[in-house]
Amino acid sequence: MLLGREDQKPIRIADKKVVEWKYTTCGYCSTGCSIEVGIDEEGKAVASRGVAGADVNRGKLCIKGIFEHELFEAAGRGDQPVLRDRFHHDFKDTSWDHALDTMADKIKAIQEQHGRDAFAVVSTGQLLTEEFYTLGKLVRGCIGTNNYCGNTTLCMASAVSGYKRSFGSDGPPGCYDDFSHTGCLIAWGSNLPEQHPVIYWRLKEAREKRHFPLIVVDPRVTMLAQFADIHLPITPGTDVVLQNALMHVILEEGLEDRAYIEQHTNDFDQLAACVKDYDPTTAAKICGINEDTIRHVARVFAKADSAMSIWTMGINQSTHGSDGVTGCNSLALLTGNIGKPGGTSLSITGQCNAMGTREWSSCSGLPGYRYLEKEQDRQEIADFWGIDPSFFPTKRGMAQTDIFPAIESGQIKGLWLVATNPMTSMPNTSRIRKTLEKLDFLVVQDAYQDVETTQYAHLYLPAAVWAEKEGCFTNTERRVNRVTNVLPPKGNSKPDFWIFNQLAKRFPNGNKIHFPDNTEGAFEEMKQLSKGTERTLDISGMSYAKIEQAKGIQWPCREGEDGMQGDARLYTDGFFQTPNGKANLIPLPFVDNNERPCSEYPFWLNSGRVVEHFHTRTRTGKLGNLNKYSPTPYMEMNPDAAAKLGIQHQSYVRLLSRRGDAVVMVQLTQRVAPNAVFIPFHFHDCVNRLSLGLLDPHSRQPAFKQSAVRIVPVDQTLAAKLNKQRRDF
Numbered sequence: 001m002l003l004g005r006e007d008q009k010p011i012r013i014a015d016k017k018v019v020e021w022k023y024t025t026c027g028y029c030s031t032g033c034s035i036e037v038g039i040d041e042e043g044k045a046v047a048s049r050g051v052a053g054a055d056v057n058r059g060k061l062c063i064k065g066i067f068e069h070e071l072f073e074a075a076g077r078g079d080q081p082v083l084r085d086r087f088h089h090d091f092k093d094t095s096w097d098h099a100l101d102t103m104a105d106k107i108k109a110i111q112e113q114h115g116r117d118a119f120a121v122v123s124t125g126q127l128l129t130e131e132f133y134t135l136g137k138l139v140r141g142c143i144g145t146n147n148y149c150g151n152t153t154l155c156m157a158s159a160v161s162g163y164k165r166s167f168g169s170d171g172p173p174g175c176y177d178d179f180s181h182t183g184c185l186i187a188w189g190s191n192l193p194e195q196h197p198v199i200y201w202r203l204k205e206a207r208e209k210r211h212f213p214l215i216v217v218d219p220r221v222t223m224l225a226q227f228a229d230i231h232l233p234i235t236p237g238t239d240v241v242l243q244n245a246l247m248h249v250i251l252e253e254g255l256e257d258r259a260y261i262e263q264h265t266n267d268f269d270q271l272a273a274c275v276k277d278y279d280p281t282t283a284a285k286i287c288g289i290n291e292d293t294i295r296h297v298a299r300v301f302a303k304a305d306s307a308m309s310i311w312t313m314g315i316n317q318s319t320h321g322s323d324g325v326t327g328c329n330s331l332a333l334l335t336g337n338i339g340k341p342g343g344t345s346l347s348i349t350g351q352c353n354a355m356g357t358r359e360w361s362s363c364s365g366l367p368g369y370r371y372l373e374k375e376q377d378r379q380e381i382a383d384f385w386g387i388d389p390s391f392f393p394t395k396r397g398m399a400q401t402d403i404f405p406a407i408e409s410g411q412i413k414g415l416w417l418v419a420t421n422p423m424t425s426m427p428n429t430s431r432i433r434k435t436l437e438k439l440d441f442l443v444v445q446d447a448y449q450d451v452e453t454t455q456y457a458h459l460y461l462p463a464a465v466w467a468e469k470e471g472c473f474t475n476t477e478r479r480v481n482r483v484t485n486v487l488p489p490k491g492n493s494k495p496d497f498w499i500f501n502q503l504a505k506r507f508p509n510g511n512k513i514h515f516p517d518n519t520e521g522a523f524e525e526m527k528q529l530s531k532g533t534e535r536t537l538d539i540s541g542m543s544y545a546k547i548e549q550a551k552g553i554q555w556p557c558r559e560g561e562d563g564m565q566g567d568a569r570l571y572t573d574g575f576f577q578t579p580n581g582k583a584n585l586i587p588l589p590f591v592d593n594n595e596r597p598c599s600e601y602p603f604w605l606n607s608g609r610v611v612e613h614f615h616t617r618t619r620t621g622k623l624g625n626l627n628k629y630s631p632t633p634y635m636e637m638n639p640d641a642a643a644k645l646g647i648q649h650q651s652y653v654r655l656l657s658r659r660g661d662a663v664v665m666v667q668l669t670q671r672v673a674p675n676a677v678f679i680p681f682h683f684h685d686c687v688n689r690l691s692l693g694l695l696d697p698h699s700r701q702p703a704f705k706q707s708a709v710r711i712v713p714v715d716q717t718l719a720a721k722l723n724k725q726r727r728d729f
């Protein structure tokens, strides 16, 4: 018998006995959701909920946010510094003082013997912004190595590079509110429902209220592609060909915004000459999108009152990543779609604080979007920190992806990894393993001692995690939000901010430079450095109290502009950060330089994120429900291709590339083309054993998504055993 609604028992949510809800910002992706963590009578974190009054997420959280309180107690946390002796025996517990003394002594010894740049530092997008600023101060101002980078090179470097080339500065010009105004959206290699679920919800809600065309460019039929009006299943790595063809049609049919181009852009003639060669008929043969569709999409985009592009790794992780970003920017500039509601070119960033590292870490320059290459910028920071400007290099050193080859060649002898796990995240795992084994001294600083890279470390420093610390994150739309220390650090782990301050004291310049003893002090320094400059990055009108009250404020937010909640958009006046104030239109001749499928390795290998996991599963691999929903590495394969090779659904196969091999379970689906396979990138000893990762010449970002593989049978019993070991990890 069917029960009526009144007879049904309501679903009961278990009472977690929360006595206090504490405000913070989610520590996974760059959406920047405001979150409250519920604390019970015993002081334990027992629940998470979205904050209804926060503009970003309006009460929503995705599955990762919902279980985020569990990560405080997740397995594998480190709670004591550990050091190997000179014979490289097992780790032994040590005190913080001894650990940091040893680290400072080793760094100095390496630098004395091999030069300052022989010690390298690779950081992350996970720290708090104040921690990034302090790490930059320590590395640039005290240690003095120029080989300092962030793992954001694997993720957002192409966006940074493309923004700088087009607009003269980094900084995403748009915001989520643009979804509510746009007349057309092209998503380039961005699968929002899995990567940034709450941004997707904002987009979906906007389209439910007012339908506008959604065009998705992706070789795979992603979740977002399934909701699109038009899906363009592009040949991997050919985005700039499609972009050139769209611009060709726009110019051929006179759909460009002439007035905007004349007033606000440079080098139109060069761009126009380049795109002349990319007529839709020619382009279709390279990018795989038929010419009628190219013409149709160009018209829809250019004729909309406002139009926008968003993109993620499908553009960035390519040998043409930086060019692909400038292509999105040029499409916007040609059609006058920058700095107006619904008209923008918006990179959807990756990690929770990828923006914070771009703004303040000094990885690629000096704090607050300053350049090492500019004498005035070096002088300003040297004066502010109280050191000699000649201590700074005059141009940027190696990116992360160049640091590892330099270890291989013996140029770099020591490495400090902060919250990054290259044994899983870098392409070509076996090469990275050999590289790490070559180091004279490797320090791993992470909240989790069991990250794969720690196996190769001489010293491990246990860091506090996420909301055991105090500071700020900046999200995709330049919104600065507060992270508060919901719980104290576990055991004897310490906030990264404390670790940086303590290490600084062990270097001569550490006693000249002021290192505030709390993050609010560092934030006040950053405000001073951003104040009144011509740069867009101005946070001088913010304070911790104001940010908390507003639940996030976008920069620029200038001191003295009362009532300001920050600017929603950049470049509203059409003035850019270039020498003449005009944006650059950059020609993009296509060079086909990637590994491609061939008779020996006939499948394109693509990789990406699944909604349950974050990056190398350091956290989500240990959280019950997240790991339960996605416990095992798998490979999406087209059923027709599988039938030809006699491969069954849910059987195991071995993949081979020119770099190595990996064993995965097959999931048959029409989401991938017959000549392509897809594997989530989160799992250790999996897709990055196969990937090649050729580098973009501008951003040094690897082309994770364009490798070639072949598929061979494997012993099913052995493979199942291997898989179980991975699951139980």
Ligand code: SF4
Pocket: 026, 027, 028, 029, 030, 031, 032, 033, 057, 060, 061, 062, 063, 064, 065, 066, 196, 197, 198, 199
């Ligand atoms: Fe956290 Fe991103 Fe999920 Fe929001 S969408 S809850 S920021 S992981």
